[in-house]
Amino acid sequence: MKIHIKSGRLIDPKHGVDTQRDVFIAAGKVVAIGDAPAGFSANRVIDATGKVVCPGLVDLAVRLREPGFEYLATLETEMKAAIAGGVTSLACPPDTDPPLDEPGLVEMLKFSAKNLNQAHLYPVGALTTGLKGKNLTEMAELRDAGCVAFSQADAPFADSQVLLHALQYAATFGFPVWLRAQDPALSRHGVAHEGEVATRLGLPAIPVIAETVALSTILLVARQTGARIHIARLSSAEGVAMVREAKSRGIAVTCDIGIHHAHLSEMDIGYFDPNCNLTPPLRSQRDRDALRAGLSDGTIDALCSDHTPVDEDAKQLPFSEAESGATGVELLLPLALKWATESKLPLAAAIAHITAKPAAILGIDAGHLGVGATADACIFDPAADWRVEPSALHSLGKNTPFSGYELRGRVSHTLVSGNLVFERK
């Protein structure tokens, strides 16, 4: 299959490209940029006039709900959702049932994903067996089975000694460890940011110190062990300041935030909207502003969708009883663009946070469109306004606080390894 993407605006942040260029694809690779190689005859010409051509998006957190939660979503539906959102590489957290703590499970998941022939799947392995926080998993075996990193998802460690040993062991092999900074005791029973809104609504609260206390432990243990640490879903201004400081001291740490936290705050809970029951909680407007500034100055490396399909039965409950999480993989691109536009930054800044930067965190060769690169690409109309209708989303999860929002920027084509896997009709 030879594809010629014609007359589009190529934005490839890794190579500093933002200009009109044609892209030529053959045998799953980018074979030329600009002028056609000699003798190139396309099977398919995609007219990208007025559109942006960028590397396929790389999403660091997409819950596929397999194995174990197939009633909520399946690999097939969520992979469809991903490519409809322009996402061509995605990492899935290990909080499945059973958790991704055995090589066999990981191999099976990789195998199923490969058969679907859609986005590339990068499983994140469980750091401890059953995510119980006590015994280490066979990390090296899991890596051989295809895990790119190891994580506890939202589960706590039994104690800090397990954390220390997990990081020491991971550091031995150079495996990256992805951790959420949330002290389990300080966030116990909490469902909303400890602040004015939780006080008014009488919601059990999660204070910022639940994040900063855990973060300080993680950063100190990381420095001690030399482990490569990635902080997943930072939520507070103080947390951003701590990561900034840690980076300035040379600690090997990267971090991401979820798209919801780049745009929403505790105020969006309104009258107990269960779609705003998220982990970590939506914090104050000051925190949100600090997260946005952290994205701009590079403290925060990546934006992810933290895609969590939840069915209606688990959301149509009183706020504190509703399952947390939001569907988001189809909103990653327009919400990243919205952040850049509102921050008066070029589109390339937004695209970097959802392509090259998360690819670097994953340690994969993706997120760029240089000659010779795997032809994973996303073509979108940067001027297309559309309204988020949950029922029209491909994901089985319809739970989003952005329901009814007008967003700008919509994916029209998605290519994975040179195959056109999605085309919006």
Place this chain on the structure above:
Amino acid sequence: MPREGWGSNLHTETRMWLDPANPQLNKNGELHHLLSLEGLPAGVLRQILDTAESFVGVTQREVKKVPLLRGKAVFNLFFEASTRTRTTFEIAAKRLSADVINLAINVSSQSKGETVLDTVANLAAMQADMFIVRHAASGAPYLIAKHVAPDIHVINAGDGRHSHPTQGLLDMYTIRHYKGDFTKLRVAIVGDILHSRVARSQIHALTTLGCPEIRVIGPKTLLPADVGRLGVQVYGDMREGLKDVDVVMMLRLQNERMNGALLPSAQEFYKYYGLTEDKLALAKADAIVLHPGPMNRGVEIDSSVADGKQSVILPQVTFGIAVRMAVMSILAGN
């Protein structure tokens, strides 16, 4: 995804006839549900208090009934145990000639898998006109109000830590009865503010009605974050906080909070935050004492104060019935 078994009794689209900024009011600014006192205009609060005044007479007549809710079905929907509040709602509804159905939905039937909305859908199918809802989770009445048919009214009878609007209203009625003008009052609320839906309701009602000085008194473990943003002053020292106040509103301390990481003991709490005669002496000489009941004598309040001259705790209960009659009759009329 469509849910099975809901039939047409539940509505999921936005309530077009309600004010999106305050889903308990209809587009004319009239009360459609009573979910919280926050955001209710002073006019609505006064209307309820004035209406309650006319019902106080009814409760003292020999025939204690008026026909305002005749033929209406009022469902007491208690997802959390309560005797007192449920009984006063039942009396109020019966005095308005409504048919009252009491449902205690205990935890076991909830754990069988029926959700709040399933329960409500089933009851709505039984031609309910009004739901009186108590639930352990903050916001549960909002969820129900969002999904019932437009002719059904929901009254919050206490949700989690969030709100207990009829309690707040009966407290306002009591204060107005004894003190008149809110704009000249200094009010103290004492005890476990953090877990109290009563305190939140009182604070919203007092600020709306123009009370210039509201003090909350308690140890920091029992105060919510940023409580000052609700328009109150915070005191850790009860003796300082009670100085020259006109109204002392005590809160109930739940048994499970008495010994643990929030408070060392009931004895120490009583010593520092219990209302005793000597502490009450710091308030104005004509200060009144309220308590939402049931009281823990010797924990948050001394018996000599609870039964003393300044206590208006029993009149609160009487006024509570009139206030609940007022709320139900106003909702039925809107």
